[in-house]
Amino acid sequence: MLIQVAVTERKRDRFARSAEVALSRFMLSTPYFLTLVKNPGEFRLLNELTIDSAGEHFGGCVIRLFDAHKIMGDRMANLRQSRIDLPSEWADEPFRRYQKDHPIIIDPATEHMYYLAELGKWATDERIHPKIREFANGLFKARKRKTSRVWRKERNLTLWNYDMIKDPALEHDVISGFFDAELHYGSCALLAPGPLVTDIADLETAIEINKLAKTDAIDKDAEFANYLIVASDAILDKALRESLADFLARSPVDLNFLKFKFLNLRYARRRLLKAYVDFYRRLAEIREQNKEKVFCVLENDCQAYVSAAVAFDLVSTSMTGFDRYPKGKSVEGFGGLFSVSELAHIEFEEYKEAYVNNGERPLCDHKPCQHIDPRTVTKSAWYAVRRKDYALCMNDLMTRIENYVRDSNIEMARQDVTNSFMSPLKELIPTHWEATEAERIQLSP
Amino acid sequence: MNSIVMPDMLPKQKVESMRPREKQKYIEHIILEVLRRNPQGATLSELKGKTPFAKNTLLKHLNRIVATRQAARVDRGKVSFYYRNGTVRNSIDFRDNTNLDHFYTFMELENYDGQFIYVQEKEVDELRSIKVRGGIMINATVAPEFIKKLRDFIFEMEEK
Numbered sequence: 001m002l003i004q005v006a007v008t009e010r011k012r013d014r015f016a017r018s019a020e021v022a023l024s025r026f027m028l029s030t031p032y033f034l035t036l037v038k039n040p041g042e043f044r045l046l047n048e049l050t051i052d053s054a055g056e057h058f059g060g061c062v063i064r065l066f067d068a069h070k071i072m073g074d075r076m077a078n079l080r081q082s083r084i085d086l087p088s089e090w091a092d093e094p095f096r097r098y099q100k101d102h103p104i105i106i107d108p109a110t111e112h113m114y115y116l117a118e119l120g121k122w123a124t125d126e127r128i129h130p131k132i133r134e135f136a137n138g139l140f141k142a143r144k145r146k147t148s149r150v151w152r153k154e155r156n157l158t159l160w161n162y163d164m165i166k167d168p169a170l171e172h173d174v175i176s177g178f179f180d181a182e183l184h185y186g187s188c189a190l191l192a193p194g195p196l197v198t199d200i201a202d203l204e205t206a207i208e209i210n211k212l213a214k215t216d217a218i219d220k221d222a223e224f225a226n227y228l229i230v231a232s233d234a235i236l237d238k239a240l241r242e243s244l245a246d247f248l249a250r251s252p253v254d255l256n257f258l259k260f261k262f263l264n265l266r267y268a269r270r271r272l273l274k275a276y277v278d279f280y281r282r283l284a285e286i287r288e289q290n291k292e293k294v295f296c297v298l299e300n301d302c303q304a305y306v307s308a309a310v311a312f313d314l315v316s317t318s319m320t321g322f323d324r325y326p327k328g329k330s331v332e333g334f335g336g337l338f339s340v341s342e343l344a345h346i347e348f349e350e351y352k353e354a355y356v357n358n359g360e361r362p363l364c365d366h367k368p369c370q371h372i373d374p375r376t377v378t379k380s381a382w383y384a385v386r387r388k389d390y391a392l393c394m395n396d397l398m399t400r401i402e403n404y405v406r407d408s409n410i411e412m413a414r415q416d417v418t419n420s421f422m423s424p425l426k427e428l429i430p431t432h433w434e435a436t437e438a439e440r441i442q443l444s445p
Numbered sequence: 446m447n448s449i450v451m452p453d454m455l456p457k458q459k460v461e462s463m464r465p466r467e468k469q470k471y472i473e474h475i476i477l478e479v480l481r482r483n484p485q486g487a488t489l490s491e492l493k494g495k496t497p498f499a500k501n502t503l504l505k506h507l508n509r510i511v512a513t514r515q516a517a518r519v520d521r522g523k524v525s526f527y528y529r530n531g532t533v534r535n536s537i538d539f540r541d542n543t544n545l546d547h548f549y550t551f552m553e554l555e556n557y558d559g560q561f562i563y564v565q566e567k568e569v570d571e572l573r574s575i576k577v578r579g580g581i582m583i584n585a586t587v588a589p590e591f592i593k594k595l596r597d598f599i600f601e602m603e604e605k
């Protein structure tokens with residue numbers, strides 16, 4: 001059939017695996033890195049990169065729904081035109097090539113209605129459901145209220161847990177509206193909008209929306225996926241963790257997208273780290289028992305490498321590798337460059353020194369870095385290089401995991417993390433993996 | 446008569462509140478799912494008794510499903526039994542390059558009557574929703590002969 005998720009496991013080493021995942025018309029070699037692009041500039045950089053330095057484990061992108069029009073404009077609609085003027089055809093050619101060869105995932109990103117930073121963007125795209133646009137607009141207008149943050153949270157709670165759940169017509173309409181918009185922008189997975197899960201009540205709502213959304217996604221030209229946005233510390237609640245794992249294990253849907261909002265386990269409390277150790281283990285068990293299940297994690301910040309090694313087939317971060325609370329528009333500057341050995345960013349000044357000490361040669365062999373001298377580089381050139389370099393680093397890391405799995409050496413991933421700046425994250429990678437451990441989870445019909 | 450096996454369904458209120466396009470697809474999906482789970486077949490009255498859909502709605506969808514060869518109807522006296530048209534063993538898609546919204550799915554189908562080649566004609570609309578436009582089933586034993594005839598017909602047409 002044209003639309004389906006099909007998984008062919010190539011090799012498994014305990015909890016880790018490398019596989020061929022057929023998603024829509026694309027064949028992805030997992031672990032696979034999806035780049036979150038936030039503006040047309042980043043999209044252009046990714047497009048250039050896939051032409052100049054194509055890799056097996058990266059290329060696809062994630063675009064937040066409220067950014068989609070700014071990034072893609074009407075180019076998706078133009079693809080359906082049989083007659084188009086020549087200049088437009090030339091202008092659209094790189095995009096045509098990109099969307100033909102690489103998957104695009106449109107992320108509803110409804111959690112951004114909780115935060116002020118991106119609220120204004122919801123009103124700009126008419127393809128977004130009017131109810132959601134009006135809602136976001138109302139929140140944006142009231143941004144100067146004294147208790148704006150708490151009020152926003154309460155309003156969101158009312159929207160998802162009361163207005164939507166109690167009015168099935170509205171629920172169907174909003175979900176279908178989101179699907180129409182995602183399909184318009186060429187998404188190859190259908191993700192339903194939902195609340196930011198902070199407690200068990202939110203989780204129940206999100207699960208109910210996903211179950212309903214599955215029926216609205218019948219016979220669409222994209223694969224339906226469960227989609228849950230979870231507040232980073234919500235996982236601390238054991239009951240919530242178990243309900244979430246239970247839902248993912250029992251759901252007939254194979255493709256599952258999770259987003260742990262603003263999670264940074266490098267600086268997390270020990271309790272939170274332990275909660276994620278437990279949750280990752282549960283996901284790995286589910287994936288071991290049901291090989292057709294595909295897990296994808298969005299906006300995964302510094303955990304991306306570990307996530308790909310343990311439980312997730314597809315991982316995604318922004319093009320800089322930072323998925324922190326937005327502090328306004330990103331500007332060209334001298335941000336850090338990602339280091340594969342440190343699994344973290346080296347600050348620009350430090351990189352400059354390392355460049356000189358390395359005989360005025362870059363520290364990596366990535367093509368975009370070869371002709372850049374950090375002592376003379378301009379801000380705009382550096383902006384492009386560090387983004388391209390990050391995507392290539394993630395491709396290297398995904399390839400590394402694949403090689404470890406092939407050689408039945410996945411413990412080397414733990415060693416990599418131990419030797420890096422991300423050493424606290426090593427606990428996420430299990431040291432023992434018994435067959436009996438997988439039996440802990442009950443999958444009774 | 447044994448009771449038919451039913452898939453999980455949405456409550457009536459939630460089905461009623463679906464948008465018309467999604468509702469049509471949902472009803473069709475449920476009917477096909479019921480037929481898949483009940484290889485012994487199902488009658489219209491059984492479907493009516495077990496689903497929240499009206500008789501005329503079910504009949505309209507059943508007729509369409511039978512017309513596109515996704516299901517088969519066998520009349521036994523006054524009662525009509527509906528069957529899923531076998532189990533799909535293998536399938537591939539063929540895109541029409543002159544019209545990218547148009548494609549065909551070739552399926553290897555197996556049922557009580559033997560093996561068949563089932564070709565579905567599908568269309569993707571402007572909202573990227575897929576609709577089965579038509580279907581044809583060819584007995585696997587006569588498929589090579591069928592292809593030969595079809596090829597002769599095409600060449601004859603081209604010569605004209």
